[in-house]
Amino acid sequence: MVTIFNRKAATRDAPQPNDKHRLSRRDLLKGGTVGLGAILVISGSSIIHPEFAWGLDTSNLKPETMVTLIQLARDIYPHDHIPDRFYAIAVKPYDAKAGEDAETKKLIEDGIADLDKRAGKGGYIGLGWEDDRLAILRKVEDTPFFQTVRGGLVTGLYNQEEIWPLFGYEGESYSKGGYIARGFSDIEWL
Amino acid sequence: MAAPYDLKDDSVVVIIGSGAGGGTLGNELAQKGIDVVILEAGARHEYEEFTNNEWDSFGQLAWVDKRTTSGDWRVARDFPNLPAWIVKSVGGSTTHWAGASLRFQDHEFQALTHYGKVKGASLLDWPITLADLEPYYAKAEDKMGVTRTNGIAGLPGNNNFKVLKAGADKLGYKDCHTGNMAINTAERDGRMSCQQTGFCFQGCKWGAKWSTLYTEIPKGEQTGKLEVRPNSMAQKIEHDKSGKVTGVVYVDKDGKQQLQKARVVAVAGNSIESPRLLLNSATSMFPDGLANSSGQVGRNYMRHTTGSVYGIFEKPVHMYRGTTMAGIIRDEARHDPSRGFVGGYEMETLSLGLPFMAAFLDPGGWGRSFTSALDQYVNMAGLWIVGEDMPQEDNRITLNKNEKDKYGLPIANVNFNDHPNDIAMRDHAYEQGKALYEAVGATRVFPTPPYPSTHNLGTNRMSEKAKDGVVNKFGQSHDVANLFVSDGSQFTTGGAENPTLTIVSLAIRQADYIAKEMSAKTI
Numbered sequence: 001m002v003t004i005f006n007r008k009a010a011t012r013d014a015p016q017p018n019d020k021h022r023l024s025r026r027d028l029l030k031g032g033t034v035g036l037g038a039i040l041v042i043s044g045s046s047i048i049h050p051e052f053a054w055g056l057d058t059s060n061l062k063p064e065t066m067v068t069l070i071q072l073a074r075d076i077y078p079h080d081h082i083p084d085r086f087y088a089i090a091v092k093p094y095d096a097k098a099g100e101d102a103e104t105k106k107l108i109e110d111g112i113a114d115l116d117k118r119a120g121k122g123g124y125i126g127l128g129w130e131d132d133r134l135a136i137l138r139k140v141e142d143t144p145f146f147q148t149v150r151g152g153l154v155t156g157l158y159n160q161e162e163i164w165p166l167f168g169y170e171g172e173s174y175s176k177g178g179y180i181a182r183g184f185s186d187i188e189w190l
Numbered sequence: 191m192a193a194p195y196d197l198k199d200d201s202v203v204v205i206i207g208s209g210a211g212g213g214t215l216g217n218e219l220a221q222k223g224i225d226v227v228i229l230e231a232g233a234r235h236e237y238e239e240f241t242n243n244e245w246d247s248f249g250q251l252a253w254v255d256k257r258t259t260s261g262d263w264r265v266a267r268d269f270p271n272l273p274a275w276i277v278k279s280v281g282g283s284t285t286h287w288a289g290a291s292l293r294f295q296d297h298e299f300q301a302l303t304h305y306g307k308v309k310g311a312s313l314l315d316w317p318i319t320l321a322d323l324e325p326y327y328a329k330a331e332d333k334m335g336v337t338r339t340n341g342i343a344g345l346p347g348n349n350n351f352k353v354l355k356a357g358a359d360k361l362g363y364k365d366c367h368t369g370n371m372a373i374n375t376a377e378r379d380g381r382m383s384c385q386q387t388g389f390c391f392q393g394c395k396w397g398a399k400w401s402t403l404y405t406e407i408p409k410g411e412q413t414g415k416l417e418v419r420p421n422s423m424a425q426k427i428e429h430d431k432s433g434k435v436t437g438v439v440y441v442d443k444d445g446k447q448q449l450q451k452a453r454v455v456a457v458a459g460n461s462i463e464s465p466r467l468l469l470n471s472a473t474s475m476f477p478d479g480l481a482n483s484s485g486q487v488g489r490n491y492m493r494h495t496t497g498s499v500y501g502i503f504e505k506p507v508h509m510y511r512g513t514t515m516a517g518i519i520r521d522e523a524r525h526d527p528s529r530g531f532v533g534g535y536e537m538e539t540l541s542l543g544l545p546f547m548a549a550f551l552d553p554g555g556w557g558r559s560f561t562s563a564l565d566q567y568v569n570m571a572g573l574w575i576v577g578e579d580m581p582q583e584d585n586r587i588t589l590n591k592n593e594k595d596k597y598g599l600p601i602a603n604v605n606f607n608d609h610p611n612d613i614a615m616r617d618h619a620y621e622q623g624k625a626l627y628e629a630v631g632a633t634r635v636f637p638t639p640p641y642p643s644t645h646n647l648g649t650n651r652m653s654e655k656a657k658d659g660v661v662n663k664f665g666q667s668h669d670v671a672n673l674f675v676s677d678g679s680q681f682t683t684g685g686a687e688n689p690t691l692t693i694v695s696l697a698i699r700q701a702d703y704i705a706k707e708m709s710a711k712t713i
Contacts, residue, residue: 076556076557077556077560077561078557078558078561079561079564079565081565134557141556150554150556154548154549155245155545155549157548158544158545158548158549158564159244159245159545164544167544167564167565167567167568168506168508168567168568169510169543169544169567169568170508170510170511171242171243171543172241172242172243173242173387173388173389173511174242174387174389174395174396177385178384178385178386178387178388178396178512179348179385179386179387179388179511179512180384180385180386182511183508183511184346184348184349184386184388184508184511184512185346185347185348185349185352185512186349186508187349187352187353187506187507187508189503189504189505190352190353190356190630
């Protein structure tokens with residue numbers, strides 16, 4: 001079962017062991033988990049963003065794979081004002097699909113492994129500069145793996161209603177009576 | 191009180207499709223007291239059910255049955271199984287269209303005469319003139335409530351239009367206004383006025399935009415002479431030994447095959463499905479498909495020379511607010527070969543919501559060049575190019591020999607190559623669009639490639655001589671007297687104008703002709 005969950009940031013002093021998603025950052029770090037980059041933390045099958053209080057469980061893909069997928073999604077469609085969780089939501093369906101379809105699982109795991117191999121020691125996620133990661137992506141952009149991930153993001157990322165306001169797109173307007181009285185012709189700078 | 195007709199009733203006119211052509215023809219015939227059954231492949235969604243959400247609406251309305259593509263057009267690469275963005279629902283693509291209702295120009299009906307022979311193009315004059323169609327254009331404009339006709343005021347211009355107009359003024363264009371739109375500026379014909387909601391392509395939830403779904407079809411049903419049968423996918427048109435058509439085989443809402451008998455059959459399934467149906471109706475008597483002794487069925491597929499230009503400005507535009515096609519520039523619609531191409535093009539404002547902008551701005555694009563454009567979504571203005579493309583024999587719909595639909599019939603393949611004239615026109619239009627937005631201060635401009643085709647035309651074309659086309663000047667098959675084509679596939683050439691008004695006008699004219707021939711018992 002894959003879940004994206006938002007949680008209130010746990011405090012360091014009050015871990016709540018009954019809820020594995022509400023681990024404190026300190027618990028994660030001392031519990032033998034691996035910190036990737038500076039942001040996402042893997043704990044067992046969970047990926048947790050300790051600063052911004054969201055997490056993701058994986059069931060079928062390796063959690064490391066999911067972390068790299070999230071980075072890959074951002075590198076394909078980089079919007080610096082869009083937080084990671086939206087990219088995570090966009091690639092999350094691959095985990096479920098990997099459980100239903102061995103080919104998808106192989107496509108994703110092999111694709112990520114290939115990125116890591118091309119990146120050398122430290123893997124894809126270890127490349128600190130976007131340009132270095134893009135140099136790799138340009139070599140693989142015609143592969144089914146890359147095109148599958150990119151194609152899925154077109155709807156997976158941009159069709160999330162929650163991100164529309166971050167682009168200034170107002171979405172549904174019928175229930176508000178359209179824009180006839182809400183600025184359809186309010187341009188003033190011309 | 192829609193009339194249900196018996197499957198064995200062979201006195202009815204069966205129309206395949208309920209869009210601009212089929213829906214209009216159905217109502218016009220019913221008003222004359224003629225019994226009509228419309229077979230519509232899609233479901234019936236009334237306008238209250240439409241949704242202000244691009245992908246959800248696409249799922250509700252779009253024709254997504256698989257098709258294949260070939261040729262050098264970019265759509266074949268970007269959207270290999272979606273050559274056209276048209277509708278499978280009662281009302282057809284009149285649910286989705288933007289409402290632009292333009293008459294053809296006089297010279298466009300005689301393209302071969304005015305343009306001369308163009309290498310590689312299969313240009314032909316229509317067997318009718320503007321004068322022939324003018325009375326029907328007038329009826330259609332009244333029926334549809336087209337702005338700037340019949341004393342109807344133009345729509346107010348939205349922000350996207352204001353940017354277009356400012357650029358048009360800077361470039362010296364003279365013929366720029368908020369268009370001839372089949373969208374109510376005030377209540378008319380029992381429908382309310384435009385609320386500038388901005389989801390014209392997703393179906394107008396106010397009913398302010400004309401669609402056969404809530405005009406022609408209910409009006410026809412009220413006569414008791416029209417039955418619309420949704421979820422009824424036509425498969426094959428049958429004929430007797432004399433070669434007259436006798437009925438239509440279709441799959442009904444329960445997936446069962448049925449045969450509806452008919453006195454007359456009119457095909458209006460849009461320019462991909464209509465030729466597919468005729469080709470799938472081949473028999474030993476008509477081995478190349480029905481109505482196809484000329485070999486022209488499926489050929490001369492046109493899609494208008496299109497493309498979009500989006501400009502990014504320093505300050506907000508909010509182009510998505512208000513009517514999608516909020517205005518037009520007609521100065522480039524003239525035929526003026528000094529520009530390096532024959533025919534002309536219109537420039538019309540266009541807007542997509544964020545989800546569709548992401549899908550269509552640069553299909554396949556990625557990285558910061560792409561995303562930095564979307565980051566400026568609020569500051570974007572956009573226009574769409576719609577110009578006359580050259581008919582070409584090998585731009586055509588064929589049956590895919592290898593792929594079948596779920597009922598076992600071959601699906602359609604759409605082959606299209608741009609003609610050099612199409613490319614020259616598009617490049618010219620991109621330059622003009624770029625200049626227009628830069629004149630208003632655009633900091634970045636995007637020449638955006640054509641979307642899947644919305645204007646699908648020409649695959650059962652009208653011709654004076656039987657050898658040159660599929661139907662005569664009334665849309666009647668040259669080969670089979672009681673078989674008609676009633677959609678945009680009968681267009682001999684495409685003109686520069688959005689085709690719906692012409693399709694509706696031809697349908698009104700065709701209804702008069704069918705009624706006359708039926709009472710004369712020639713069909």
